[in-house]
Amino acid sequence: MHHISNSQSIVKTASIYFVAVSSLVALYLFVADLWVMDSYLRLNASLTAFVLNLSWIDVATESTVVSSDSFGMKIIPECTPLLPAAILVSGMIAFPGSWSHKLMGVVGGILALSMINIVRTTSLFYIGMWAPSQFETAHLLVWQSLMILSTVALWVVWYKARRYVTH
Numbered sequence: 001m002h003h004i005s006n007s008q009s010i011v012k013t014a015s016i017y018f019v020a021v022s023s024l025v026a027l028y029l030f031v032a033d034l035w036v037m038d039s040y041l042r043l044n045a046s047l048t049a050f051v052l053n054l055s056w057i058d059v060a061t062e063s064t065v066v067s068s069d070s071f072g073m074k075i076i077p078e079c080t081p082l083l084p085a086a087i088l089v090s091g092m093i094a095f096p097g098s099w100s101h102k103l104m105g106v107v108g109g110i111l112a113l114s115m116i117n118i119v120r121t122t123s124l125f126y127i128g129m130w131a132p133s134q135f136e137t138a139h140l141l142v143w144q145s146l147m148i149l150s151t152v153a154l155w156v157v158w159y160k161a162r163r164y165v166t167h
Contacts, residue, residue, distance in 0.1 A: 009096075017094035024086035032077050038064070040082075045075045048121040059125070066121075071128040079121060081113035084151040088113065091155045101165045105158040116150050 031037050041064040049066050052059045059068045064075045092105045120143045128135045 013094050013096070017090050020090035020093045021086060024090060025083070028077070028082055028086060037077060040080065041075045041077065044080055044117070044121065047118050048075070048125065051118060051122045052125055057125075057129070066125060068125075068129060071125065071132070073121075073125060073128055075121065079117075081110070081117040081147070084147050085110050085113050088151050088155055092158060095159065097162055098165065101158075101162060104165075105161075109154045109158065112154055113147075113150065116147070120147065 042061070045061045045064045045066050049059045049061045052066070052068075057068060059066055061067075065072055066075065067073075088109045089106050092102050092109065124135065124139055124143065127138045
């Protein structure tokens with residue numbers, strides 16, 4: 001009997017995950033062309049420019065484009081932590097645990113992915129300026145892999161923290 005309930009639990013968790021990730025990706029696709037996405041992209045561009053300006057690189061933003069005298073890049077929806085966050089949040093919602101622990105994980109995870117993403121866009125700007133031939137590799141191979149690994153690592157940290165959360 002234990003084996004059957006274990007299988008049912010796995011199916012239930014997988015089903016919740018599938019519904020959650022499908023819903024969040026559908027929401028992402030719905031807002032991709034709305035003003036709210038444009039505002040979010042502008043915020044990401046502004047934060048990237050802010051960090052770059054702190055390091056004495058003179059950059060400016062125009063809408064969703066961050067540029068200097070020698071390089072420019074446009075922030076598009078795929079340049080944000082939204083899809084990794086959808087995967088992370090879905091995993092947290094689907095997995096058994098208290099709602100307070102899930103909420104802490106969702107908020108903390110989204111903030112962490114957002115900070116990691118600013119490091120990502122900032123480093124990609126540096127690479128675009130100083131090693132333009134390496135930009136595509138860093139952008140499509142290195143940083144996409146790091147975002148996936150970060151998402152998984154954040155979920156594992158959240159999962160391991162369950163034992164320290166009082167219910």
